[in-house]
Amino acid sequence: MKKRAPFYRFHTALTFLLITLSSAKTVYAQSPDFQKMTPEERTAYMSKMRAAAQEDWQKMMDKLQLKVPANLPPPADDPKRPQHLKQRPNSTNWYDEAGNTHVRSGWGNWTNYNEIQANAYKLPDPLVLKNGKTVKNAAAWWKQRRPEILNAYETEIFGKTPANTPKVTFEVTATEPGALNGKAIKKTIVGHIDNSKFPGAKPSITMTLYLPANASGPVPLMVVATTNFNFPAPAGPTALDMVLATGWAYARVNTGDIQMDSGAGLHEGIIGLVNEGKDRQPDDWGVISAWCWGLSRALDYFETDNAIDAKKIGIQGHSRWGKTALLAGALDPRWAIVFSSCSGSLGASLEKRNFGETIDNVAGSGEYHWMAGNFLKYGGNWQAMPVDAHSLMTLVAPRPLFITGGTQDQWADPHGEFLACVAASPVYELLGKKGVGTQQMPAPDVSLVKGDLAFRNHEGGHTDLPDWPVFLEFAKKYFNDTK
Secondary structure, three states: OOOHHHOOOOOHHHHHHHHHHHOOOOOOOOOOHHOOOOOHHHHHHHHHHHHHHHHHHHHHHHHOOOOOOOOOOHHEEEOOOOOOOOOOOOOOEEOOOOOOOEEOOOOEOOOOOOHHHOOOOOOOOOOOOOOOEOOEEEEEEEHHHHHHHHHHHHHHOOOEOOOOOOEEEEEEEEEEEEHHHEEEEEEEEEEEEEOOOOOOOOOOOEEEEEOOOOOOOOHHHHHHEEEOOOOOOOOOOOOOOOHHHHHHHHHEEEHOOOOOOOOOOOOOOHHHHOOOOOOOOEEOOOHHHHHHHHHHHHHHHHHOOOEEEEEEEEEEEEOHHHHHHHHHHHHOOOOOOEEOOOOEEOEOOOOOEEEEEEEEEEEEEEOOOHHOHHHHHHOOOHHHHOOOOOHHHHHHOOOOEEEEEOOOOHHHOHHHHHHHHHHHHHHHHHHOOOOOOOOOOOOOOOOOOOOOEEEEEEOOOOOOOHHHHHHHHHHHOOOHHOO
């Protein structure tokens, strides 16, 4: 499989911001119709959006009294830059011989892909309490250790979901009985969010549901967190095709309508609505938590649909939505199964491990909006972070969790994702389930699916498509059982 261009991962990617803003243009009055803009107008608009995000990032840095190193040399003159790296025309990124993306963070750290230099870290033990005592049974996990880990994520990493979120009223706006050549019943559904508290923000929860046309009773459902941007159709069956062929339902939830994927949008969307347009406080929720809130409200609706088995609803996401799916599963135990694809740092790959995407990259002005403001404290200060990716996985336990990476997607660090699965496995085992089952990284396309915590590293790049068939077989163990 051809390797995807690095801008699908890099935090200053223009394309993803355009995707998000385009998908939200009917929701956010300030977002123009890009199809009607000249290239020069689009460039000017995106420059304005980046500047607004940079300003908000700096305000949070100032609030926390944080600074990045001053007077870093230009990357081309930086003595810390690996000398074998080369730039490509019209790119600010640097690349090695294998085509891997290298960037310098605002804290002066360059991307590393050398395993020898990657592993100078110590992971927090998920089965040791903050007071140093060992968690020896499931009761201690549920009553003591899990709340400690969850609190760290809510206050320090992703932010707290407010208690005063507004009411959501759902409406089926369209139904197509013979969709996909008669294979599905398609429903378009909108969750109207009460914005009377701050009418300037107009978030909504928009989703498309596909039910198998010939179902004889309630069926399992896979919910996919994504955006409405239409990527080129892949050759062969899509995830939608595969899920329907399994006899299950499939739904997409457009996260861009819940909250814009940019620091320039934090005064609007659901975050701006709850804050009434004010700046965030350091422990306020970030965009990924806001998306998770919207996904849980979508789940509220799906539980009321008699065509869906409410006990068999799973959540899936790829890339930044892989991070989202993992957090969604941690925050809402109603998600029966979680599939997180190529999610990288602050998803499934170990954050303190210096490989590919790191804490620094996520804490920069291009991605900080995903997180709580407090997260910025860990830029350039990785070891101080109280949790790591395996900690987030343990919050999903004992429910089934499927983690995937790609051999050509080293930015997302598939080896670090596997190591996180290994480190999370003791919690699954404490709770009477099976972990990943080995400490040896599997060969490409070898699926570790015998346990309840599963892992696969497909041959190829930044995509979830090769892993859907394996996931569906994995999920059948849980969804095709007798009630």
